[in-house]
Amino acid sequence: MNEKQSIIKVENLKRTFVVGSEEVHALKGVSFDICQGEFVSIMGSSGSGKSTLLNILGCLDQPTAGEYYIDGISVRTKSKNELSEIRNRKIGFVFQSYNLLPRTSALENVELPLVYNPDVSHRERHERAQHALELVGLKDRMGHMPNQLSGGQQQRVAIARALVNDPVIVLADEATGNLDTRTSYEIMSLFQSLHEQGKTIAFVTHESDIAVFTSRTIFLRDGHILRDESVTTKSAAAALAALPVENDY
Amino acid sequence: MDILNLIRISAKALMRNKTRSALSMLGIVIGIAAVIAVVNLGEGLKQSTANQLSDMGTNLIMVMRANQRRGGVSMGSSNVQSLKVRDCELIAKNAKNVTMVSPVVNSGGQLVNGSKNWSGTVYGGSPDYLEIRKYEIATGVNFTDEDVKKYAKVGLVGQTIVKELFDEDEDPIGKTIRIGNMPFKVIGTLKEKGQNGMGMDQDDLVVMPYSTVQKRMLGVDYIQQIVCSAASEDVAEAAVEEVESILRVSHKIPDGGADDFEVRTQQEMLEMMTSMTGMITTVLVAIALISLLVGCIGIMNIMYVTVTERTKEIGLRMSIGAKNSAILLQFLTESIILSLIGGVVGMLLGLLLSYVASMAMSLPFVVNVLWMVIAFVSCAILGLISGFFPALKASRTDPINALRYE
Ligand SMILES: Nc1ncnc2c1ncn2[C@@H]1O[C@H](COP(=O)(O)OP(=O)(O)OP(=O)(O)O)[C@@H](O)[C@H]1O
Ligand SMILES: [Mg+2]
Numbered sequence: 001m002n003e004k005q006s007i008i009k010v011e012n013l014k015r016t017f018v019v020g021s022e023e024v025h026a027l028k029g030v031s032f033d034i035c036q037g038e039f040v041s042i043m044g045s046s047g048s049g050k051s052t053l054l055n056i057l058g059c060l061d062q063p064t065a066g067e068y069y070i071d072g073i074s075v076r077t078k079s080k081n082e083l084s085e086i087r088n089r090k091i092g093f094v095f096q097s098y099n100l101l102p103r104t105s106a107l108e109n110v111e112l113p114l115v116y117n118p119d120v121s122h123r124e125r126h127e128r129a130q131h132a133l134e135l136v137g138l139k140d141r142m143g144h145m146p147n148q149l150s151g152g153q154q155q156r157v158a159i160a161r162a163l164v165n166d167p168v169i170v171l172a173d174e175a176t177g178n179l180d181t182r183t184s185y186e187i188m189s190l191f192q193s194l195h196e197q198g199k200t201i202a203f204v205t206h207e208s209d210i211a212v213f214t215s216r217t218i219f220l221r222d223g224h225i226l227r228d229e230s231v232t233t234k235s236a237a238a239a240l241a242a243l244p245v246e247n248d249y
Numbered sequence: 250m251d252i253l254n255l256i257r258i259s260a261k262a263l264m265r266n267k268t269r270s271a272l273s274m275l276g277i278v279i280g281i282a283a284v285i286a287v288v289n290l291g292e293g294l295k296q297s298t299a300n301q302l303s304d305m306g307t308n309l310i311m312v313m314r315a316n317q318r319r320g321g322v323s324m325g326s327s328n329v330q331s332l333k334v335r336d337c338e339l340i341a342k343n344a345k346n347v348t349m350v351s352p353v354v355n356s357g358g359q360l361v362n363g364s365k366n367w368s369g370t371v372y373g374g375s376p377d378y379l380e381i382r383k384y385e386i387a388t389g390v391n392f393t394d395e396d397v398k399k400y401a402k403v404g405l406v407g408q409t410i411v412k413e414l415f416d417e418d419e420d421p422i423g424k425t426i427r428i429g430n431m432p433f434k435v436i437g438t439l440k441e442k443g444q445n446g447m448g449m450d451q452d453d454l455v456v457m458p459y460s461t462v463q464k465r466m467l468g469v470d471y472i473q474q475i476v477c478s479a480a481s482e483d484v485a486e487a488a489v490e491e492v493e494s495i496l497r498v499s500h501k502i503p504d505g506g507a508d509d510f511e512v513r514t515q516q517e518m519l520e521m522m523t524s525m526t527g528m529i530t531t532v533l534v535a536i537a538l539i540s541l542l543v544g545c546i547g548i549m550n551i552m553y554v555t556v557t558e559r560t561k562e563i564g565l566r567m568s569i570g571a572k573n574s575a576i577l578l579q580f581l582t583e584s585i586i587l588s589l590i591g592g593v594v595g596m597l598l599g600l601l602l603s604y605v606a607s608m609a610m611s612l613p614f615v616v617n618v619l620w621m622v623i624a625f626v627s628c629a630i631l632g633l634i635s636g637f638f639p640a641l642k643a644s645r646t647d648p649i650n651a652l653r654y655e
Pocket of ligand 1: 017018019024025026044045046047048049050051052053206
């Protein structure tokens, strides 16, 4: 893996929140690399700093100290507008609560990131959004509104939205947190197939039975990296097949 | 981000909440409708006054004794009977821009035809008087210069007098009736002219040679007024200057001395009469503008609510790469679209209202285009102003908190 290009490189990353007179050290010096084509899960108990880390990786937040390079670009020196552009071109977000625009069709939701990219024409936007929806298996649901879709389908739309700008990395924060076991496995199976197609994915979860579907796990505890290890990837499709039918709830 | 894109994003956001968008427009709709309706009605009123005034005469210029309507300041002069028939002759001879001149002497008296009587007014003038004042002969003939020379006891009567003094099947022409103690022969009747701007009946009059009124009825040698017609509207001002200089010479007024006469054009009289309706219109427009302001505050209010309610949407847009400026512009555009649509609907409603009201008050329906433009532009500006602070608030949203917002 080392010979592959490093997509994300963090060095001694720190993030301190000041709440009143108190300082909360959410990240206390974190260093790691994520290379092209990796499927990384970030695990840890509640409050260990997973979301804080992911927000920094997603350029929504800036570290208090340390260096962060995405696709070779140093983020520390970038202005707000430049960070917006990095988010728009290099990053795809998937959230726990989907965050789709209500009363807006699946297709238009997926088009949204491209709306903020002036280089993408109206037609290209349309085609790319269609393609992304096909990729997540929602070809026949393009015109549906979010409230006409199940939770799993909504999350697929959100994943399509994260893929549409062809990002260097997809960041997901508890993307299966709102879903039942079967649907979670389905979503993980989708992530795995994206990974097979060469996508780089960083996936925050606190469920170890979800993390087993990834190829590497970074354990956080109290703002430090506790462990960073490769795992033998389990097939989500196989796990899905093994689920008893009655387990549908 | 290009404008079309921006408009598309904003329009979609507004369409997601049609009822609220419509409601937030309502204030602007009412405000603009009120402004447009008031302005158009005011314009119609002005037009109708102008029409009635132009009914008074053809490019009419009136010469009166000075200070007839200004009380007290140059005392005595109002009693000077300065205008003479000779002044008319001088104007007719020397004023190039004046086409017709007539002295005016008026008097009143009891009109009697057999058992019927009616209290009427007599206007004495030259044969040109009718044309200057835009009276047309219905039946019979006008009097002549010969009649003027002979103080002929002849007259033309308006339709009101025809109605009051004669039976329906009776032909007034050739009949001799009396005014006061003086009998005169009716040689013509005048076409109906209706009421003037002040509600006065313009058909309640007798027109006679001025000399007859001067010598036989009043026993005076002065005249009360001179009416003239300027050759055209364009030369009205030049005509006034000619008349003034002719009269100053004729009245031997030294340089710098105050005139003992006053010359008014139709235009000036129109301005006098419209200044009143103008004032009322201004007050009403001011009230309508206040309601427009309230409408703007309504939009601002709704925009604030919208921004708070859509915190999550804003966070999402930012997380997928919308710059703060793009968020600011989106909400500004939403607010401008709201107020512009509200403005256009308001304009249409205002047009409809002023049309209906004009018909109901039998005023001419006039559209003040300038104010339509002003209304449209000010809607855009008001949308910009009322959307600015909510949009600023939106653009300052912290995406991390916003995404967590429930
Ligand atoms: N904006 C903030 N202001 C102050 N403290 C914060 C802020 N955001 C996070 N923290 C603190 O930083 C620490 C890490 O928070 P973080 O949200 O990263 O945890 P997490 O690992 O994502 O937990 P969970 O599994 O519950 O989502 C916590 O102690 C939290 O209280
Ligand atoms: Mg978290």
